[in-house]
Amino acid sequence: MYKHHTQTLILLGLICACHIPGPLPFSTGPELSNCGDLVPDPDEMCDDGSRNNDQWGDCTEQCTIPYCGDGLVHEPSEECDPGSDDGVCLPDCTLPASCGDGIVHELEECDLGAENSDIEYGLPGGCSKLCNPIPYCGDGSIDEGYEGCDDANEVDNDACTNECQENVCGDGIIYTGFEDCDDANSLNTDACLNDCSHASCGDGFVHQGVEECDGQEDCGPKCITDRYVFVSKEVFRGDFDEGIGETGIERADWLCKIHAEAGHLHLGKNFRAWISDDTSSPATRFERSEGRYIMQDGTVFVESWDDLVALEFQNTLYMTEYGGEPVQGGAWTNTLADGTAASLDEHCQNWSTSDFQVDGRSGGLTLLDEQWTDLKQFNPTPCDVDSHLYCFEQ
Numbered sequence: 001m002y003k004h005h006t007q008t009l010i011l012l013g014l015i016c017a018c019h020i021p022g023p024l025p026f027s028t029g030p031e032l033s034n035c036g037d038l039v040p041d042p043d044e045m046c047d048d049g050s051r052n053n054d055q056w057g058d059c060t061e062q063c064t065i066p067y068c069g070d071g072l073v074h075e076p077s078e079e080c081d082p083g084s085d086d087g088v089c090l091p092d093c094t095l096p097a098s099c100g101d102g103i104v105h106e107l108e109e110c111d112l113g114a115e116n117s118d119i120e121y122g123l124p125g126g127c128s129k130l131c132n133p134i135p136y137c138g139d140g141s142i143d144e145g146y147e148g149c150d151d152a153n154e155v156d157n158d159a160c161t162n163e164c165q166e167n168v169c170g171d172g173i174i175y176t177g178f179e180d181c182d183d184a185n186s187l188n189t190d191a192c193l194n195d196c197s198h199a200s201c202g203d204g205f206v207h208q209g210v211e212e213c214d215g216q217e218d219c220g221p222k223c224i225t226d227r228y229v230f231v232s233k234e235v236f237r238g239d240f241d242e243g244i245g246e247t248g249i250e251r252a253d254w255l256c257k258i259h260a261e262a263g264h265l266h267l268g269k270n271f272r273a274w275i276s277d278d279t280s281s282p283a284t285r286f287e288r289s290e291g292r293y294i295m296q297d298g299t300v301f302v303e304s305w306d307d308l309v310a311l312e313f314q315n316t317l318y319m320t321e322y323g324g325e326p327v328q329g330g331a332w333t334n335t336l337a338d339g340t341a342a343s344l345d346e347h348c349q350n351w352s353t354s355d356f357q358v359d360g361r362s363g364g365l366t367l368l369d370e371q372w373t374d375l376k377q378f379n380p381t382p383c384d385v386d387s388h389l390y391c392f393e394q
Helices: 002-017 248-262 305-309
Strands: 227-231 271-273 300-302 330-332 362-364 388-393
Touching (some): 248 271, 248 388
Antiparallel strands (some): 227 388, 330 362
């Protein structure tokens, strides 16, 4: 019986050597548990042990006898195998001799003659040396290892980019209908967030150069930090001699700052007095905030600098740095409603004197018109009168 089996193996080997194609007589399916032990078992066609080899062995790694059409290229007797996906192959396991002559013959899909290329991918309109079209991005077929998709169009803003990769947030290409933006960076502080949506007030990230805050304490509805404003509880004569500074305005600014510190209003921040002399005014000295000016308990005085100079008040300015009951009287200003100087000489000699014979100008507390800063019927005011200061956070 062993002799009969051996004769059968020899006969099949001769058939292979002659390159006579035929139907697959045996499955090359799951690996056989005993294949490779040198013993041809009943479910094996052959077994050469360690010499089993799919390319050059007389017995394959599945213990089958190699033949033309089994999907394996056996060297040197075969140039190709029609059962594989390696390209054009004739039924006798030889390559078409005509590939490269510039004529598309049977079994060839293309032939560019001398321009046939050995490039594996990325040559649109190219032809391989096996006379197959060279796969490329845009041919409508997904080429594994090179592409994540291929929709065969030139639209870069759909699900598949023109680089044949899936359109994802962070690739720098806006996916229409799914992304608002895509800046291909990891910053959440610029105009485009990491989820490819536009930065906006309320998203929890501070848009640099546009927002001062976003969701933090004392952050206003415009994502601009609320700034405190108050009427000093203490009153001063026109020279502000209790303050520190070379000029009257410097002394007044210093008084606003230390009174804000005493009231624990944004410790360390800069505060300035709403006063003018003959060279400067709030219009030239103040930062013009787009955000709200609020009093000690959070009550809104005005929504912004623009509303302030337009006299669009939300409430009267009556609260001191400590909050509490409204104060009465006036505040030194020499300033008009638009923040400019009211007079070039009624400023207590640039806030350097408390002489009763020298005048300054003041505003009336708790008023909701232009007289909050320039109380015309009581101006000018002698510089020895005790008056408050309006103090604004910068």
